Amino acid sequence: MSALAAVDRWLTAPVPGRRYEVLRLLLAGFAAVYLTLRLPAFWAIGDQAATAFEPLGVLSVLGAPPPGPLGRAIPLVALVASLAALSGRAWRAVGPLWAVSLLVLATWRSSWGQVIHHEHLLVLHAAVLAAAPAGRSVAAGALEADRASGWHLRLMALLTVATYVLAGVAKLRLGGTDWLSGEILRNHIASNALRLELLGAPGSPVAGEIASLPLLLSVAAPAAVLLELATPLLLIGGRVRNVGAALVWAMHVAIGVAMWVGFPYHVVPLALAPFFAVERPVDELLSRLRR
Amino acid sequence: MRRWVPHLVTLGALALALSPLLGRADRQSVPLSTYPMYAADRGPIVAFPTVRAWPAGTTSGPDRVPIGVLGTDDPLVAVTRLNQAISAGETAMASICRAALAESGPATAAVELVTERHDAVARLENRPSLVGETVHLRCERT
Numbered sequence: 239m240s241a242l243a244a245v246d247r248w249l250t251a252p253v254p255g256r257r258y259e260v261l262r263l264l265l266a267g268f269a270a271v272y273l274t275l276r277l278p279a280f281w282a283i284g285d286q287a288a289t290a291f292e293p294l295g296v297l298s299v300l301g302a303p304p305p306g307p308l309g310r311a312i313p314l315v316a317l318v319a320s321l322a323a324l325s326g327r328a329w330r331a332v333g334p335l336w337a338v339s340l341l342v343l344a345t346w347r348s349s350w351g352q353v354i355h356h357e358h359l360l361v362l363h364a365a366v367l368a369a370a371p372a373g374r375s376v377a378a379g380a381l382e383a384d385r386a387s388g389w390h391l392r393l394m395a396l397l398t399v400a401t402y403v404l405a406g407v408a409k410l411r412l413g414g415t416d417w418l419s420g421e422i423l424r425n426h427i428a429s430n431a432l433r434l435e436l437l438g439a440p441g442s443p444v445a446g447e448i449a450s451l452p453l454l455l456s457v458a459a460p461a462a463v464l465l466e467l468a469t470p471l472l473l474i475g476g477r478v479r480n481v482g483a484a485l486v487w488a489m490h491v492a493i494g495v496a497m498w499v500g501f502p503y504h505v506v507p508l509a510l511a512p513f514f515a516v517e518r519p520v521d522e523l524l525s526r527l528r529r
Numbered sequence: 530m531r532r533w534v535p536h537l538v539t540l541g542a543l544a545l546a547l548s549p550l551l552g553r554a555d556r557q558s559v560p561l562s563t564y565p566m567y568a569a570d571r572g573p574i575v576a577f578p579t580v581r582a583w584p585a586g587t588t589s590g591p592d593r594v595p596i597g598v599l600g601t602d603d604p605l606v607a608v609t610r611l612n613q614a615i616s617a618g619e620t621a622m623a624s625i626c627r628a629a630l631a632e633s634g635p636a637t638a639a640v641e642l643v644t645e646r647h648d649a650v651a652r653l654e655n656r657p658s659l660v661g662e663t664v665h666l667r668c669e670r671t
Contacts, residue, residue: 250535282600287621290613295559345559351609353557361560362546389535393542400546405564411554412568422570428649429575435652436579436645437607438593446653497567 253388258372259326260517261391265363266323268508269340273317280343283350284309294353295345309346316343323364329373337361337368356501359509362397366390392473394512399469401509402486406466418463420455430497442498462489472513483510574660576646578611580629585638585670594629594640615642615665626668635670642666 273280284306291303303309316339323329323336341364344357370390409417416422427442427449434441448454465485472482490504503509549556549563556563580598581591596607614621622642629640645662652658 246532246536249539250532279601279603283606285600286610287613287617289617290610294557295561341560348557348559350606351613352603352605353559353562354605355557355562355564355566358560358562358564365560366542387535389539393535393539396539396543397546400543401564404547404549404562405566405568407550408554408563408565408568411563412565413570416570417568423567424650425571425573426567428573428653429571432575432647432649432652432658433577433604433608436577436593437604438580438595439602439604439607446655449650449653 249389249392251388252385253391254515254517255371255386256517256521257391257515258367258370258386259374260520261394261511262323262326262329262367262372263520264508264511264516265360265367266320266336268503268506269320269336269360269364270317270324272502273313273320273343277313277317280313280347281310283347284312286350290350292351293345293349295348296341297345297349303349304346312339312343312346315339326372326374333368333370333373337364340364356503359398359401360503362401363394363508363512366394366397391512395473398509398512399472402466402469406463409463409466418460420452420457420459423459423462424449424452424455427496430499434498440498442496445496445498448496458492465489472510475513479513483507483513486510573648573650574646575649576644577608578615578642578644578665580611580625581641581643582629582633582637583639583641584636591641592633592637594633598629598632599625611642615644619666622666623668626666630668630670637670639667639669641668 284303288303291300293300293303304312316336319332319336319339322332325332340357340361344354344361347357348354367390371386413422427445431441431445431449442448465482469482469486472479472486487505487507487510490501490507494500494505546561549558549561552563554563555565555569557565580594582594583591596602596604599607599610601607601610611625614625626640626642630637633640642665643662644665646660647658648656648660649658
């Protein structure tokens with residue numbers, strides 16, 4: 239079998255149609271909860287001076303921030319679109335609307351001087367899922383046949399891998415071998431702790447202990463870069479995927495504990511959901527609840 | 530669907546996602562980025578803006594005014610807002626000062642908007658860390 243045929247077989251190998259539906263429930267459910275919890279913070283963003291607005295991406299064409307009411311509508315529209323996506327009805331219209339609303343929201347939020355990277359992957363995943371047979375009616379049809387082409391799922395997994403590889407490469411390009419020594423990681427942990435302290439915000443209770451263990455950092459830093467660069471191996475599946483995904487998740491938890499920063503989409507961990515048969519645990523849970 | 534469509538779309542999307550590799554290493558946008566968070570070395574000496582509240586009638590040091598006064602609970606956003614206010618000048622800073630005074634209550638005699646420079650590692654190890662500071666604005670309670 240040629241390499242191209244192998245790629246074709248891997249990319250388009252069918253998956254249970256229900257998987258897309260469950261992914262939609264998970265991603266749209268996450269977006270709805272996240273936006274509900276963060277709505278006041280999102281609303282406050284637009285209250286800043288117009289001079290703080292530095293438009294990025296699809297908003298680059300704007301010379302000024304959207305006026306107050308429109309700015310407040312952006313997170314609200316995304317929330318309503320997430321709830322509509324959760325319902326799964328009229329997916330061909332709702333899916334793209336949901337994806338675009340998340341893209342605009344994430345771009346608008348990051349256009350105020352601070353790029354919030356942990357929202358990028360949700361935006362990318364939503365864009366792919368919007369084009370997939372993930373709606374209620376479509377998924378029901380797919381469920382009858384029980385198989386749907388899996389290429390959207392594989393693309394979502396590839397995008398997850400791409401973001402990790404990019405992050406690993408960025409550390410090597412910007413930090414070089416110093417990053418691998420653990421010194422830069424220690425400086426970031428210390429810098430984060432100081433920032434939180436100066437802002438009167440709670441910080442990591444163990445940052446001091448972690449930063450005082452150079453041996454731990456000299457192992458953790460290269461391990462983190464290696465893990466990010468090795469995420470393509472997750473695509474192999476099976477035990478390699480399971481172990482790799484567990485390590486990636488553990489890395490996010492460790493970052494959260496050491497630096498007191500949250501990557502909610504990654505910690506949940508929906509970033510890795512496209513790699514797994516997510517319908518199995520969900521269906522199992524549903525059947526237990528029905529009993 | 531034609532057989533080549535999934536391949537073409539996948540290849541195009543992946544190429545787009547990886548395209549930031551061709552640009553500057555610290556290029557950030559949405560939804561494409563190089564993901565440079567925590568990648569560059571800032572060194573142990575770092576400067577952050579802070580809002581300090583001085584209690585009335587005591588000789589103790591200042592308290593830190595919580596970031597909620599800036600309308601956010603995100604530290605990164607809070608730092609950005611403080612730095613933007615400092616760059617914008619006295620009117621923007623005075624607005625934060627007033628909000629901080631109101632938030633701090635009557636026990637606070639004055640509020641300062643300051644940039645403090647610290648050895649962050651020394652701070653974490655409970656050693657003296659302050660390297661320097663710039664007081665941008667001080668508001669007294671009248």
